[in-house]
Amino acid sequence: MLAHPARAVGAIVTRELRRYLSQRARFLAALVRPLIWLLVFAAGFRAALGLSIIAPYQTYITYETYILPGLCGMILLFSGMQSSLSLVHDRESGAMRLLLTAPLPRWFLLGAKLLAGAVVGLVQVAAFLLIAALYGIKLTWIGVISALPALILCALMLCALGLLLSARVRQLENFAGVMNFVIFPMFFLSTALYPLWKMQESSEFLAWLCRVNPFTHAVELIRFALYGQLNLPALGWTVLALIVFFGLAVWGYEPARSRVSR
Amino acid sequence: MIRTLLLCTALSLPAAADEIWVTNEMDDTVSVIDVTTLEVKATYPTGERPRGVTFSRDFKRLYICASDSDAVQVMDPDTGDILHELPSGEDPEQFVIAPDDRLLYIANEDDAITTVVDTETRKVVAQIDVGVEPEGMGISPDGTLQVTTSETTNMAHWIDTTTHKIVANSLVDSRPRHAEFSPDGQVLWVSSEIGGTVTVFDVETKAEVGKIRFEIPNIRAEKLQPVGMKFSPDATKVFVALGPANHIAVVDAQSYAVERYILVGRRVWHMAISPDQTKLFTTNGVSGDVTVIDLATLEPIKSIKVGRFPWGAAARPTP
Numbered sequence: 360m361l362a363h364p365a366r367a368v369g370a371i372v373t374r375e376l377r378r379y380l381s382q383r384a385r386f387l388a389a390l391v392r393p394l395i396w397l398l399v400f401a402a403g404f405r406a407a408l409g410l411s412i413i414a415p416y417q418t419y420i421t422y423e424t425y426i427l428p429g430l431c432g433m434i435l436l437f438s439g440m441q442s443s444l445s446l447v448h449d450r451e452s453g454a455m456r457l458l459l460t461a462p463l464p465r466w467f468l469l470g471a472k473l474l475a476g477a478v479v480g481l482v483q484v485a486a487f488l489l490i491a492a493l494y495g496i497k498l499t500w501i502g503v504i505s506a507l508p509a510l511i512l513c514a515l516m517l518c519a520l521g522l523l524l525s526a527r528v529r530q531l532e533n534f535a536g537v538m539n540f541v542i543f544p545m546f547f548l549s550t551a552l553y554p555l556w557k558m559q560e561s562s563e564f565l566a567w568l569c570r571v572n573p574f575t576h577a578v579e580l581i582r583f584a585l586y587g588q589l590n591l592p593a594l595g596w597t598v599l600a601l602i603v604f605f606g607l608a609v610w611g612y613e614p615a616r617s618r619v620s621r
Numbered sequence: 622m623i624r625t626l627l628l629c630t631a632l633s634l635p636a637a638a639d640e641i642w643v644t645n646e647m648d649d650t651v652s653v654i655d656v657t658t659l660e661v662k663a664t665y666p667t668g669e670r671p672r673g674v675t676f677s678r679d680f681k682r683l684y685i686c687a688s689d690s691d692a693v694q695v696m697d698p699d700t701g702d703i704l705h706e707l708p709s710g711e712d713p714e715q716f717v718i719a720p721d722d723r724l725l726y727i728a729n730e731d732d733a734i735t736t737v738v739d740t741e742t743r744k745v746v747a748q749i750d751v752g753v754e755p756e757g758m759g760i761s762p763d764g765t766l767q768v769t770t771s772e773t774t775n776m777a778h779w780i781d782t783t784t785h786k787i788v789a790n791s792l793v794d795s796r797p798r799h800a801e802f803s804p805d806g807q808v809l810w811v812s813s814e815i816g817g818t819v820t821v822f823d824v825e826t827k828a829e830v831g832k833i834r835f836e837i838p839n840i841r842a843e844k845l846q847p848v849g850m851k852f853s854p855d856a857t858k859v860f861v862a863l864g865p866a867n868h869i870a871v872v873d874a875q876s877y878a879v880e881r882y883i884l885v886g887r888r889v890w891h892m893a894i895s896p897d898q899t900k901l902f903t904t905n906g907v908s909g910d911v912t913v914i915d916l917a918t919l920e921p922i923k924s925i926k927v928g929r930f931p932w933g934a935a936a937r938p939t940p
Contacts, residue, residue, distance in 0.1 A: 402839070411908075418912055418924040419867070419884050497920065 367463055368471040375475035376482070378445065389437065389483045390490070393430040397491060401426050413554050415586040423496055428582035429551025431506075432574060434487055435480045435514045436546060440538050442476030443521025447534055450525070459612070466609045473522060473605065477514035484510055502585040509584035509594075513577040516597050519604035520573075526611030549575040550582075573600035639896045640937045642698070643904055643911055644671035644685060645928025651685065651696070652911075652927040654902065656895045656936075659913055659923050665701030668694050673715035673758075674933035677740070678722040683935070684740075686713040686727070693727060693738065698937060708745050710736040715799075715933075717758040717767065719782065726767050726780075728755040735769045735778075737785060747785040751778045759800030759809060761824065770797035770811055777811050779827060789827045794818045799891075801850040801859075803874065810859060812847035819847050819861055821877060831877040833861075840866050849891035853916065854898035862889040862903060869903060871919060885912035886924055893934035904931035 379385065401423045410425055412418060449455040458468060492498045524541065528534050548568045550558075555575075559566040569575050576596035583590035639656035649671060653663040668687025671694075675684050682704070683696040693709040693716065696702065709716075710729035713736075717726050724746065727736045735755055737747040752774025759768045760782075767780040770793070777800060779789040794816020801810045808830065809822045821831035835845045846864035852874065853860065861870040867889060868882040886905025893902045894916070901914040910924045911931060 412924055418921045419886055419908075421884060 364463060364467060371471040372475040372478055375479055379479045389434060390486055393434050393487055394490060396430055397423060415583045415588045426552060427491060427496055428585055429578050431484050431581050432513060432551055432578040433546055434483045435517045436542060438480030438483055439476060439517030439521040440542055442479060442518055443525040444534055446525040447528060465612060469522060469609055469612060473515055473518045476518035477511060480514040481510060501587050505587045506581055506584040509580045512597055513581060516577060516601040519601050519608060522608040523604045526608050545572060545574040548572050549578055551578050639939050641893050641902045642674060642683060642935045642937060643927050643931045644674045644933045646670055646672055646930040646932040648928035650928050654911060654925055659925055661927060668692055672932045674935045675718055676935050676937055680937050686716055688712050688714055707738050707743055710734055714756050715758045717760045719760055720764040726758055728758050728769055730754050730756060749780055749785055752776045757798050757800040759802050761802050762804060762806045768800040768809060770800050772796045791822055791827055793820045798848045799850050804852055804856045810850050812850055814846045814848055817842060817845045833872055833877050835863060835870055835879060837866060837868060837882050851892040851894060854894060860892055860901060862892060864888055883914055883919060883921055885921060886910045891933050893936045896936050896938035902934055904934050906930045
C-alpha cells in the first residue's frame with residue numbers, strides 16, 4: 360500500500376541528489392559562496408574584538424561565530440532557489456509533466472520534490488559545517504545534532520518558497536532576475552549578518568523588515584538550536600511560512616490554473 | 622537541559638558555594654559571584670573607587686584598596702560590613718599580603734611610596750621610596766622579597782622584606798602594571814602596559830631571562846596592553862590580560878610562547894581562579910562584566926554583569 364508512494368519519494372530524492380552530485384561545479388560553488396563570507400568577509404570585519412552579548416550566546420563571540428548560522432541559512436536559501444530553478448528546467452524539458460501525471464496526489468509529488476531539495480541543501484550545510492569546524496569555529500556535537508531538525512525545517516521552508524516561485528515563473532531567463540529579487544533582500548534584511556539591535560540602531564523600518572522576514576526566523580531557529588536551545592517564536596514563524604509557501608505552491612501547480620495562465 | 626535544570630535546583634538551595642569577589646571601581650561596591658551558579662549573589666558598598674582586593678589567608682577578612690578614600694578597608698566577607706580601615710598612605714591602588722598574613726604592602730600611586738602596614742596593630746611599619754606612580758605589587762612565596770613596579774619610572778623595585786630597603790632595580794618596558802612571582806619563587810613576571818610586553822626575571826640573579834610580545838590578527842599593536850597576570854594552578858601556563866585588546870593571552874610558563882588568545886569583555890584588567898581551580902574569572906572594565914573561562918578547555922563560557930568598571934578580583938572557598 361505504502362510501497363508506491365515511498366518508491367516515488369525515493370526516486371525523486373535520488374534523482375535530485377544524483378543530479379546535484381554529478382554537477383561538481385555546483386557543489387563547489389555552493390561551498391565557496393558561504394566560505395568566502397566566513398573566511399574573508401568575517402575575518403576582516405570587526406572580527407577580533409567580539410560582539411556584545413545577545414541570546415543565545417552567554418559571552419562575547421567573534422563575528423565568525425555570529426554569522427555561522429546565517430551562512431547555513433544562506434546555503435539553504437540558495438539551494439532552495441536552485442532546486443526551484445531545476446523545477447523550471449524540468450517543466451521546460453517536459454520531465455515535470457511526466458512527474459505530475461504519476462498516479463499520486465499532486466501535493467504529495469510536490470512534497471517529494473520539496474524533500475529532495477531539502478536533502479540536497481542539507482548535504483551542503485553538512486560539508487560547510489565540517490569546513491567551519493576545521494577552520495576553528497567552536498561547534499559542539501550536541502549543538503550540531505540539535506540543529507539538525509532546525510536545519511531540516513528551514514530547508515523545507517526555503518525550498519517551499521522556491522517551489523512557489525517556480526509555480527509563478529515560466530521561463531528560465533526570467534528566473535535569474537527573480538532570484539536576485541528574492542535572495543538578496545531576504546539575506547541582507549535578516550539577522551544573518553547583523554544582530555537585530557544593530558539594524559534597529561540605524562533604522563526602525565529596516566528592523567521591522569527584518570522581523571517580518573521569514574529568513575530571519577529561520578536563521579534564529581538555527582542559531583539557538585546550535586546552542587541546544589529552542590527559540591519558540593522562530594519555530595512558529597518558520598512553520599507558518601512553510602505552510603503558507605507550500606500551500607500557495609500546490610495551489611499554483613493546480614492543472615486548471617496552469618491552463619488558464621498558459 | 623534536564624541535567625542543567627536539576628543542577629540548578631540542587632544549587633539554589635542555600636548551600637554555600639565558592640565565591641569570586643570583584644571590586645567595581647565606578648560604583649564603589651564589591652560584587653560577590655557564586656562560582657557554581659555563575660551569578661552575582663550579593664553586592665556590598667565600599668569606600669570610593671575600590672581597586673586592589675585580596676583576602677587574608679584564613680579568608681575571614683577582605684582587604685579593599687579604596688583609592689579615593691585614601692584607605693585600605695577591611696570587610697567581613699560573611700556580612701559585608703566594613704570592620705575598620707587601615708592607614709594606607711594616599712591613593713592606594715594595589716597591594717599584596719605577605720605569606721605570614723600580617724604585613725600588607727601597599728602602592729601609593731600619588732606619593733611614589735610603598736607603605737607597609739601591620740594588619741594586626743593597624744600601624745604603618747615602614748614607607749619605602751620607590752619610583753613614580755607605583756602600582757604592580759608582588760611578593761615571593763617565601764615572603765623574603767617584595768616587588769613594586771612604578772608606572773612612570775618603568776622599573777621593578779626589589780625590596781628586602783626584613784630590612785624594607787630596595788636591593789635592586791630592574792628596568793622594564795613602558796608603564797609596568799603588574800608583578801607576579803611564579804609559585805616556586807624562581808621567576809618574576811612583570812607586565813608593561815604601553816610597551817606591550819611581559820618581562821620575565823630570574824629571582825636569584827635578577828637578570829632578565831625572557832620577553833613576551835603579543836600579536837592578534839586584526840587588532841592594532843597599541844591596543845595590546847598587558848596588565849593582570851595569573852599562573853595556572855599547575856604553574857605550566859600564565860594568563861595575561863591584554864586590556865583594550867579584549868583578550869586573555871595564554872603563555873607557556875617554560876618556553877614563554879603564546880599558545881592562544883581567549884576573547885573576553887572590553888578592557889580586561891585582572892583575574893582570579895576559582896578555589897576548585899577549574900575556572901578563571903576576568904574583570905572587564907569597560908563592558909562592566911566578568912568573563913568566566915573554563916580552565917580545562919580554555920574556552921570562555923559566560924560573561925556575568927557586575928557593577929561599573931570592575932577592577933580587581935579575589936577568590937574565597939566555601940566558608
